[in-house]
Amino acid sequence: MNTKVQHMTSKSDNASAPRMPSIFSVYRSELAIAAACVVLLVGVGIFVPAALSSGNFSNILQASAPLVIMSLGVLIVIITGGIDLSVGSIFSLTGMVTALAMANGFDEVTSSLAGLAVGVIFGSINGILITLVGLAPFVVTLITYAVAASLAFIVTNGRSLGVNSPDYWLLNSGEMIPGLPNFVLFCLIFTIVLEFVLRKVTAGRWFYSIGSSPVAAYLLGIPVKRTRFAAYVISGTMASFAGLLTVSYILNAEATAGASLMLQAIAAVVIGGASLSGGTGSAIGAVLGALMITIIQNGVNLIGINSFWQGSVTGLAILVAVLIDRFSHQ
Amino acid sequence: MKKLVKTILAAAASVLIAQGAHAADKKFTVAYIAPSLDIDYWQWVAHGVQQKAKELGMDYVEYTSENSPAKQMDNARVAVTRGVNAVVIGPVSSTSTPPLLSFLAQNKIPVAFAGIGPQPGQTNFTSSVTANNYETGLAQGKYTCELAKERGGKEVGMLSLPQDRENAQKYLKGAKEAFAANGCDLVQILETKGLTINEAVTQANDLLTAHPNVKAIYGMYDQAGSGAAKALATRGLTGKVGVTVADGSPTTIQLLKDGAIQGIFFQEAVGQGIDATQQVYNALTGAKTTQNMALVMPLVKAADIDSDAAKKVIARVFPQ
Structure with missing residues (x-):
C-alpha cells in the first residue's frame, strides 16, 4: 500500500514537472513569525536597550527551552488532528519522580530514566485509549492530565523536592559542545530531527496524512493506529524530557511546575502555523511560536508591565499570527 | 403484659444511659478548610491544625476548596452536616468570607482563620491568626x-x-x-x-x-x-x-x-494552624479567646540559623 502512495506522488510530480521550491515559499509562515519575533524584540529594545543584549538572548533561550521541547511533542499530536492536554502534568510528575528517585539514593541516570518513563507510560496510556478503545483525545488526555497532576502531589505528599546531586545541573547547563549550552543543543537536535522526519521521511508524512483525513490515510495503507499511538508516546516523552531539563536547571522539583505550560505549548504550535484540525504545522514554526511566547513574557517583564497582562498580550499575538498565516496563503 | 412493659422500659432506659455515656465521651471534631492543598504553605497549616487537634484530643477532618468560593461554601455545609464542632479555615479570599461566617454562625460553629483573615468589618468569628x-x-x-x-x-x-x-x-x-x-x-x-x-x-x-x-x-x-x-x-x-x-x-x-x-x-504556617485550633477549642470549652492575632515574622540570618531561638521559630514554620 505504501508503494501506492509513492506511485501516486511520483505520477503527480511528473505531471506537474516540479521545480525546487524556494525556502521562502516553503517557510513563508515561519519567516513571518520570525519577523514578528524580531519586531517584538526591537520594540522592547526601544524601551529597554538591555533587551537586545546577549545576556538577554541567553535568558530568552533558557526560559524557552522546556516550552520548545514540549511544543515539538505537542506539534506531532496536533498534526494528526489530536490534542494532548496531559503534557503539563507529565512535566510536573516527571520532575517529582526524578527528584524522589535521587532523594532515595538512585544515581542521576537511573533517576532520569525513571522520570522519562513517566512520559512513555502516560503517552502509551493516551495512545492506547485513543487508538484501541476509540475514546476522544480531548477526554483521554484530560483524564491523564488530572491523574498525573494528582500523582505529582501524591508521590511526595505535595512537598517540593530539592536535588542534591552535585552534577545534575550539567544535563541542562553543561556544554557537550564547547560554547553551546546543552539546553540549546537539545532544542536544536530535536528541531532539526523532527523537521527532517516530518518533511523528508515517509513515516513523518503519515502524521500529516492522518491529520488531513484519517479515512483516506487508512485506505492508502498508512498504519493509522500505530502512527497516532506513536504521536502520543512521543508527546509524553518530550514533555518528560522538558521536565528533566527544568529540574536540572533549578535543581528543584515542584508539583505545579508544568501547570501553565500545557496551554502555552498548544499556543506555540498554533502560533507556529499548525491547525488544530490537523494536517499542517512544522517543527520550526512550533519553535518560533514558543520563542514568541517567551519573548512576550520577557518583554512584559523588562518593560515592567503588570504580568497579568501577559495572557492578553499572548492572546493578541496568537490572533496576529493566525491572521498573518491566513493572509500569507492568499 | 406487665413483663413486656418492664422489658421495653428497661431497654429504653439502657439506650438512654448508653447515649448519655456516649455524649459524655464525645470528642470534638475540628474541620480544616484549606483554600487549596497544592501549595506547601497550606499543607503546613494543616499539619499544625492536625498536630494541635491530636494534642487536645480532637478528631480532625480536612477539606480543600480548590481556590473556589463556591467549593468553600459547599465544604462548610458538608462539615456541618457531618457534625463537626469547630472550623479552622484558610479562606479562598477575604471577600469570600461573609456568607460563610453567617452560615457557620447560624449553626453555632466557632470559626478561626489561619493565614488569611476575614473581610474587614466582619466580627462573627472566634479568632483570626495571620501574619503581620x-x-x-x-x-x-x-x-x-x-x-x-x-x-x-x-x-x-x-x-x-x-x-x-x-x-x-x-x-x-x-x-x-x-x-x-x-x-x-x-x-x-x-x-x-x-x-x-x-x-x-x-x-x-x-x-x-x-x-x-x-x-x-x-x-x-x-x-x-x-x-x-x-x-x-x-x-x-x-x-x-x-x-x-x-x-x-x-x-x-x-x-x-x-x-x-x-x-x-x-511565616509560622504550622504555628498559625496550632494557634487557630487552640482558639476554637477555647471557644468550645468556654475558655478565653483572642479575636485578632497578628503574628510577627521573625528575621533569621545565616549566622543565627543554628541557634536555639531559630530552631524554635522553624519548628512553627514547617513540619520537622
Whole structure:
C-alpha cells in the first residue's frame, strides 16, 4: 500500500514537472513569525536597550527551552488532528519522580530514566485509549492530565523536592559542545530531527496524512493506529524530557511546575502555523511560536508591565499570527 | 403484659444511659478548610491544625476548596452536616468570607482563620491568626535596603505575590515605606502568577537585565527567594546582590546557609494552624479567646540559623 502512495506522488510530480521550491515559499509562515519575533524584540529594545543584549538572548533561550521541547511533542499530536492536554502534568510528575528517585539514593541516570518513563507510560496510556478503545483525545488526555497532576502531589505528599546531586545541573547547563549550552543543543537536535522526519521521511508524512483525513490515510495503507499511538508516546516523552531539563536547571522539583505550560505549548504550535484540525504545522514554526511566547513574557517583564497582562498580550499575538498565516496563503 | 412493659422500659432506659455515656465521651471534631492543598504553605497549616487537634484530643477532618468560593461554601455545609464542632479555615479570599461566617454562625460553629483573615468589618468569628504583613513588609524592606547599601547601591527590585491579595498589598505598603525612609529606590516589581521557582528565576533574570544596578532583591514568597538565588548564581552574582525572602522552607534555609540568601522572614504556617485550633477549642470549652492575632515574622540570618531561638521559630514554620 505504501508503494501506492509513492506511485501516486511520483505520477503527480511528473505531471506537474516540479521545480525546487524556494525556502521562502516553503517557510513563508515561519519567516513571518520570525519577523514578528524580531519586531517584538526591537520594540522592547526601544524601551529597554538591555533587551537586545546577549545576556538577554541567553535568558530568552533558557526560559524557552522546556516550552520548545514540549511544543515539538505537542506539534506531532496536533498534526494528526489530536490534542494532548496531559503534557503539563507529565512535566510536573516527571520532575517529582526524578527528584524522589535521587532523594532515595538512585544515581542521576537511573533517576532520569525513571522520570522519562513517566512520559512513555502516560503517552502509551493516551495512545492506547485513543487508538484501541476509540475514546476522544480531548477526554483521554484530560483524564491523564488530572491523574498525573494528582500523582505529582501524591508521590511526595505535595512537598517540593530539592536535588542534591552535585552534577545534575550539567544535563541542562553543561556544554557537550564547547560554547553551546546543552539546553540549546537539545532544542536544536530535536528541531532539526523532527523537521527532517516530518518533511523528508515517509513515516513523518503519515502524521500529516492522518491529520488531513484519517479515512483516506487508512485506505492508502498508512498504519493509522500505530502512527497516532506513536504521536502520543512521543508527546509524553518530550514533555518528560522538558521536565528533566527544568529540574536540572533549578535543581528543584515542584508539583505545579508544568501547570501553565500545557496551554502555552498548544499556543506555540498554533502560533507556529499548525491547525488544530490537523494536517499542517512544522517543527520550526512550533519553535518560533514558543520563542514568541517567551519573548512576550520577557518583554512584559523588562518593560515592567503588570504580568497579568501577559495572557492578553499572548492572546493578541496568537490572533496576529493566525491572521498573518491566513493572509500569507492568499 | 406487665413483663413486656418492664422489658421495653428497661431497654429504653439502657439506650438512654448508653447515649448519655456516649455524649459524655464525645470528642470534638475540628474541620480544616484549606483554600487549596497544592501549595506547601497550606499543607503546613494543616499539619499544625492536625498536630494541635491530636494534642487536645480532637478528631480532625480536612477539606480543600480548590481556590473556589463556591467549593468553600459547599465544604462548610458538608462539615456541618457531618457534625463537626469547630472550623479552622484558610479562606479562598477575604471577600469570600461573609456568607460563610453567617452560615457557620447560624449553626453555632466557632470559626478561626489561619493565614488569611476575614473581610474587614466582619466580627462573627472566634479568632483570626495571620501574619503581620505590614510590619513584616517594613522590616524586610529596611533589611533589604541595608543589604543594597552594603553592596554599594540603593536600587532594589521586588518579586511580589499577586497584588490582588490583601496580604501582598500590606507587604508592599510596608516595604515601600521602608525603602523611602531608608533612601532606597524600588525600581521594579514583578508579580508572580504561578508561584513556581522556574517562573521566579525567569523574572529575576529579567529584573537584573532591565536594572543591572539592582543591589538587593526583596522576595515576597518562598519560591521568589529560590528563584532569585538561582538567577544570581547563574550570573556569578551570589552575595554581590542581596536577597531577602518571606515565608521560609527547607530549600531557602539551605540557601541561607550557603550564603545565597541573606535573610528569611519566617511565616509560622504550622504555628498559625496550632494557634487557630487552640482558639476554637477555647471557644468550645468556654475558655478565653483572642479575636485578632497578628503574628510577627521573625528575621533569621545565616549566622543565627543554628541557634536555639531559630530552631524554635522553624519548628512553627514547617513540619520537622
